[in-house]
Amino acid sequence: MNKKRSDCPISCSLEIWGDKWSLLIIRDLMIKKECTYGDFMKAGEKIASNILASRLHHLLENGIIAKKDHPENKLKVLYHLTEKGIDLVPVIVEINLWGDKYMTVPDDRKKLLENIKKDKEKFIKKAKAYLSS
Numbered sequence: 001m002n003k004k005r006s007d008c009p010i011s012c013s014l015e016i017w018g019d020k021w022s023l024l025i026i027r028d029l030m031i032k033k034e035c036t037y038g039d040f041m042k043a044g045e046k047i048a049s050n051i052l053a054s055r056l057h058h059l060l061e062n063g064i065i066a067k068k069d070h071p072e073n074k075l076k077v078l079y080h081l082t083e084k085g086i087d088l089v090p091v092i093v094e095i096n097l098w099g100d101k102y103m104t105v106p107d108d109r110k111k112l113l114e115n116i117k118k119d120k121e122k123f124i125k126k127a128k129a130y131l132s133s
Helices: 009-017 020-034 036-041 049-061 091-104 107-118 120-132
Strands: 065-070 075-081
Touching: 009 020, 009 049, 020 036, 020 049, 020 065, 020 075, 020 120, 036 049, 036 075, 036 120, 049 065, 091 107, 091 120, 107 120
Parallel strands: none
Antiparallel strands: 065 075
């Protein structure tokens, strides 16, 4: 892990997972549970391969994600969230709710947001259980 610039918990947290690409990697793993490098490359945001490699390395180094061998292809690995990464579920939920409040949300995301708003704590608990299994 790199030297901290500050002792502020917000600053330290943002140094680990606070950039756009890291949050989108975490989002994808929360949705799909496991992803290959190629899965991340296919995401709609069009991440550059050098940025993806850098962010995956940083998230691995900081214990947010882990990797394991792909069961069907020994040339690939599967990335997944660690317990430390799963603990970011409430943060991602709040970012979604903030975005819903201030931006136009695509129709395919509205059902998810409705489920979150219905019972946020239940949604978070179910998401964490799904990711931990």
